[in-house]
Amino acid sequence: MSRQPYIRPMPKATWYLRNGRYKVYMLREVTCLLVGFYSFLMIYGLAALSQDTPQAWNAFLASQQNTFMTIVHAVALLYFLLYQTFAWFELAPKAMPLQLGEKKLPGSVIVIAHYVAWAILSGIIFFATGVI
Numbered sequence: 016m017s018r019q020p021y022i023r024p025m026p027k028a029t030w031y032l033r034n035g036r037y038k039v040y041m042l043r044e045v046t047c048l049l050v051g052f053y054s055f056l057m058i059y060g061l062a063a064l065s066q067d068t069p070q071a072w073n074a075f076l077a078s079q080q081n082t083f084m085t086i087v088h089a090v091a092l093l094y095f096l097l098y099q100t101f102a103w104f105e106l107a108p109k110a111m112p113l114q115l116g117e118k119k120l121p122g123s124v125i126v127i128a129h130y131v132a133w134a135i136l137s138g139i140i141f142f143a144t145g146v147i
Contacts, residue, residue: 043098
């Protein structure tokens with residue numbers, strides 16, 4: 016009998032490409048890179064703001080207004096807004112099952128309620144900011 020445990024061989028860099036669920040998981044985990052980027056960006060902006068000179072703050076604002084940063088912000092917004100919102104709304108019935116008496120509320124009702132609440136809150140925000 017061998018004392019060494021069996022270690023299943025697994026490719027180091029492509030393990031998530033073999034299964035669709037793993038791909039979806041990794042897409043969700045990419046969020047940490049965007050959060051890290053925006054944390055660095057916030058610290059950079061606060062450092063510029065703390066210098067008490069309009070030139071430093073205006074330089075930071077100018078760096079955010081070039082085409083590359085506009086594209087980065089748009090892609091991040093779409094990723095957070097679309098992919099993450101839909102993924103979390105689909106997970107809501109599993110994370111928060113509602114029981115009314117002896118019956119459980121169907122998952123589709125919970126998901127639809129989340130989308131309705133999202134639409135109502137978006138409408139309120141758009142109205143309050145003057146977009147509509």
